[in-house]
Each structure stands twice: as C-alpha cells, then as structure tokens.
Amino acid sequence: MLEYSLIFIALLALLSIVFEEITHVNKAKTTLFFGCISWILLFIAAEPSQHELINHSLEENLLEIAVLWLFLMSTMTFVAYLNSKGIIQMAVQRLFPAKSSVTIIMFLVALFSLLLSAICDNITATLVSLTLLQSFNIDIKTKLRMAILVVFSVNSGGVALITGDVTTLMIYLDGHLQISQLFLLLLPALISVLFLAAIFSIGLKGEVTTTPANRDYESVDLMIAVIFFSTILCTMLFNVIFAIPPVLTFLTGLSIMFLVGQMYRSDKQESQMLEYIRQIEFDTLLFFLGILLLVGMLKEVGILQVVTQIYSQFDPMYSNYVAGIGSALLDNVPLTAALLKAEPVLSSAQWLGLTYAVGVGGSLLVIGSAAGIIAMSKIKEMTFMSYCRYIPALLVAYTIGYGLTILLSNYFYH
Template sequence: MLNTFLIILSIIALLSIIFEDLTHINKAKTTLFLGCLSWVFLFVAASDPNQTKLIDNQLNDNLLEIATLWLFLMSTMTFVAYLNAKGMIQVIVQKIFPSKVSVRILMIQVAMFALILSTFCDNVTATLVTLGLLSTFELSSEIKLKMTVLVIFAVNSGGVALITGDVTTLMIFLSGHVQMSELLSLLIPSAISVIFLSFMFSYNAKGTVTTQEVTRNYQKVDVAIAVLFLTTIIMTMILNIVFAIPPVLTFLSGLSLMFLIGTFARSEKEEVQVLEYVRQVEFETLLFFLGILLLVGMLKQIGVLDMLANVYGIYNPDVSNFFTGMASALLDNVPMTAALLKADPTLSLSEWMGLTYSVGVGGSLLVIGSAAGIIAMSKVKELTFGSYLKYFPALFICYSLGYGLTIIIGQQLFS
C-alpha cells in the first residue's frame, strides 16, 4: 500500500513538471516538496528501529550523491558564469565559427561541437559551454529551441563513447564488459544519428545568422582563468582515469585556484566581484536536481528499479536494452544501470554495447531524462516539458537509428 502511494507521488511530481506552464507552479518547488515528502513517509511507515536505520543509511547515501552533484555543478557553473560575463566564450566562438553562417550549417556545426566536447568532458560542462556558445548568435525563438534540443541529444550521444563522457559508460566499463577500443566504435552511430537529427531540424530552416558583437573588456587574468577552466577539464579526465579521483574534487580544486588567482591579481573590491559569480549559479536548477534525485532514490529504496531489472531478463536483450533506454527518460539511468549490473545478465558484446548506448542516449527522449535536459530547461526560457515533447517523434527516430546502428556495428566488428 505504501509503495503504491509513493509511486503515485512520483507520478504527481512528473505531472507537475509536465503542466508547469498551466499551473504556473515552479517545478523545482513541487519536485523538492514531493521528494522530501516521500522520504518522510518512508520513515513514518518504518516498522522497527532496524528498518528506520536502514532507511536512514539509504537517505544518507542518496544525499551524498546529491551533494557531490551539487558541488560539481556549482563549480562548473561558476566558471561558465565568469567566462560568459567576461565575453571569453563569445571570443572563442568567434575564433571557431564564422561571424555569419547559414542556419543549416550552424546546426550541424553546433551539433558536432557538442558531440565531440561531451566525449571528452562531462555532460554538464558540455551543455553549459555549448549553450553559452548558442547565446552568442542572434537566433529566433523557434531556431533557438530546436538547437537546444539538438544540443541535448548531441551531448548525451557523445558521452557514451568514452568513460570520461558519461557515468553509465564508466560503470559498464569498470564492470569489465566492454573495452575502451570497443566503446570508441559508438562514436559512429552517435555521430550519424546526431547529424541525421540536425538535417531533420534544418530541413525547412532558411536564412543566415550572425554572432553578436563582443566588447573585448577582458584582461590577462581572465585569459588565465579560461586556461584554468580548460586545464581543469583535462585534469578531471586524467586524474579520474589514472587515480580514480572523483571529478568533483578536481573541479573544486580548480575553482579554489580561480579564487586564488583573483586574490593575487585584483584589488580587494575586485576580489569580491570574482566571488560574486558563485551567486550567478542557477540554484533553481540545483533544487530541481535535488527533488528529482530524492524521488529516484525513493523509488530505488522501495525496489522499483530492482523490479525493472527483473523485467529486463524476460525479453530478448536487444529489445530489453531498447526499452531500458526509453525508461531512462523517466528514471535516473545511473541507479537503473547499477541495478542491471547487479543482476548480471548474460549478454554478448554487441548487447552490452547496445545497453551502453541506450542508457546514455535514451534520456534525451524527455527533457527531464538527463542532466543536460534539466540544465538546458533552466537556461533557455523557450524550453519546457511541453515544448520539448513535440520533438519526441524526431528524437525517437534518431535514438532508434543510433541504437540499430550500434547493434549492427557490434555484430559486424566484435562477433
């Protein structure tokens, strides 16, 4: 009875996100309230002290995961806020992209930029940087919305090809089921599906767009911080692979260096301004993350994710992988992947490749299905659950295309 009630709470939370435009109730507030309420009911319904202690341990584990994500997001978003305010991102864009370009070409260029960037760094950083890139172009609301959806799909697609790009890819790699060279082959279906989506979106797009003029008011210290940001991204990958250092620790170290550089390079008044960029972080996004992850943690606690893992084994793995990816658009793919790895299904290499692709890209089908989507929703006012949903057919086609190519390539290369 309790489990049914808690699942209903999760559905209400989802509906509050879907109908935010109608209710005008902020989705961060509803998800946070319902996420906290669900855990309160778990504690109230505990039958004995041992069960209470178990629930308390699970909540602490859940909060630790959330805190890690919060700190990582805060570090990344502070860097991006600083560089964006100083015009550094715009300058970099003008170096890479032409000042005037057709909408069709721009869509392909932005999609490939996001795809490649997300392969080497985490989805959060890739999303923030690419959205910062988009902000430098004078785009209509419709084109901006399409490009944002394209960025979300491209970021999630690029993340599956290397262990530095997506947590689920790293989990499957560490389990010993796929090798680094095998994962790199996922770049082929990922790139093809992203390019295909960019062609679909740009089919009726006409005209050209130009970059906004940039006032070059940055100083040497701003260039140093831009280099520090790039170095932090690179060191995050290297230190995580070589020494298994959590990415959040490296990024917090980079952020602290950013503040130290500001201390030695500026006056006391200017130093305060550097620290003020922390306040520009979208804390509404972090609260939304908190609510969503509390709800997912609750579903994990009551066994919903384990139940999905049991259902997974009933059907053909290729079919199960496909629908597991679709399910990751509603449920966090990290605990779902952990539940599947714990179940330890017997899969061929091509089937493990299919699972890696599906849980990494399937979250793109809904805007709440990935970190990239949630961040984009808080950054782009045109993007809502409803506005994103109308692109579901195109996203589903490209997800299916990429998944099918993954299976074919896996069978051809590794059978």
C-alpha cells in the same frame, strides 16, 4: 499501499513539471517538495527497526546529490564567469563563422556538442554549448531546436568514451567492455546526431550571426580561462589514471581560480568575483535535488528492481532498447547500477547496445538526463511540453543510433 502512494507522488511531481506553464509554480520548488515528502512518508510508514536502514539509504542518496551539486556548482561558476567576461563568446567567434546559414550552424552546433561531450563531462559540455547558443541572433523556434539538439548531441557524444558519461564508465569498470570496443559507438552516435540536425534544419531559413563579444576582460580573465580548460583536461586524466573523482579535481580548479583572483584583484573586485557563484541559477540546483530525491525514493521502494526483473525476461537486443527509453523516466545511473547488479549474461555486442541505450535514451524526455535538466533551466523557451513535440524525431534518431550500434557490434564482436 505505501509503494502505490509513493509512485503517485512521483507522478504528481512529473505533472507539476508538465503543467508548469499553466500553474506558474516553479518546477524546482514542486519537485523538491514532492521529493522531501516521499522520504518523510517512507520514515513514517516504516517499522522503528527499519528507520536506521532508511536513514542510511537517505544519507547515501544525499551524498550522491552533494557530489553532483558541488560538481555542477564548480562548473557553472567557471562558465558564468568566463561568459560574463566575453571569453566564451570570443572563442565561439574563432570557431564559428560570424555569419552563416541556419542549416550550417545547426550542423556545427551538433558536431561541437558531440565532440565536447566526448572529451569532458556532460554538465560542462551542456553549459558551454548553451552559452554558445546565447551568442547567436536566432529566433525562438530555432533556439529551441538547437537546444534540444545540444541535449541529444551531448548525451550521444558521452557514450563512446569513459570520460564522457558515467554509465559508460560504470560498464567499463565492471569489466564488460574495453576502451577500444567503446570507440565503435562513435559512428552510430555521429550518424544519429547528424540525422537529427538534418531533421531540425527542415523549414528553417535565413542566416545566423554571432553577437559581438564583450572585450572588457583583463589578463587575469585569460588566466582563468586557461585554468578552466586545464581543469577539464586534468579531470579526465586524473580519473582515468588515478581514479580521482571528477568533483575533487574541479573543486581544486575552482580554488585555484579564487586564489588567482585574490592575487590579481582588490578585495572589492574579489567580492565581485565571488558574487558569480550567487548569480548561478539556484533553481537548477534545487531541481536536481528534487529529481534525485524522487529517483532515490523509487530505488528504495524497489521500482528499479522490478525494471531489472522485466529486463531479464526478454531478448537483450529488445530489452536494451527499452531500457534506454526507460532511462528517460528513471535516472540512467541507478538504472544502470541495478542492471549491473543483476549480472546479466551478455555478449560484447549486447553490452555495447546497452551502453548506447542508457546513455542516449535519456534524451527522449527533457527530465531524462542532466543535460536536459540544465537546458530546461537555462533556456526559457524549453519546457516539458515544448520538448515533447520533438519526441518523434528524437525517437527516430535514437532508434537509428541503436540499430547501427547493433549492426556494427554484431559484425565486429559476434
């Protein structure tokens, strides 16, 4: 009975996101409420002897959330500061033409997001790519399509490198795939992203111009930009070579940013600099907290174990495809962890299929990936319902990418 009640609460949380436009109740507040209530019910319904075990599970869940929060806060602070100074817009104007057709810009945005997410984490890639969109003078319809394309491209680019996606790193560290094998996923990811860009370009006409960058920056702002990109590079290198958690490297970069600001600015300017942290949309962090509390609850009551049991009953080629779709509802990290714990016997080709599926499948729903959640909180035109209108196109793109992954992996690693 408890399990059904908790699943019902999770469905209520989902509905609160879906009907936010109607109820006008902030989705961050509703998901946080339902996430907290679900854990409280777990404690109330449990036997006294189980309280310690549930408390341990809650602490583990909160630790995972805290790591993500700190990482997200660090990244968003850098991006918010550089964006306010016009540094990112200036870089965009160097990379993108000042004036071009919507179609060309659509493809350039897709490639930019894909490549950026392959070399750095999804959160950073999403924030920078969305900042890029804000510099374009485009209508609401075009902005929405580009934002959805960013979500799909970011998730696609991350699957081919262990620096780009947590699930890819998990499968690699478990010894199922080599880095050279993962490179094979770049081609399916690229083709599926270009296909989606082509679909989204249909019916769009006109030209896109970039907003002139605000040139009100100082030498210290350029130094902070260098610190930001150096932090991204060090995050990748330190994680691969020394297994240092990305959050630790990014917090170190953030501390250097503040130290540099302290040396080059007055106390008043330093206070303004610190104010950028408070300007970060707190709703984004609350939304993450609520969603991850709910996912942790589903993991605690055994829903993920049920998914794993269903997975093992079918051909891995089909199970992997469905697991990818399932990752749009259940966070792909605990889902992948549950599948790895089940120790399925898969060939290299099947592991590649699973890697692509759980990495990209979350794009099918706006709440299915970190990139989607960030985009929904940053782009006001993107809601659960507006995103759902593009599910058919996203599903076709995902299917094409997965199909190409299976064909190529079977050809090379059969």
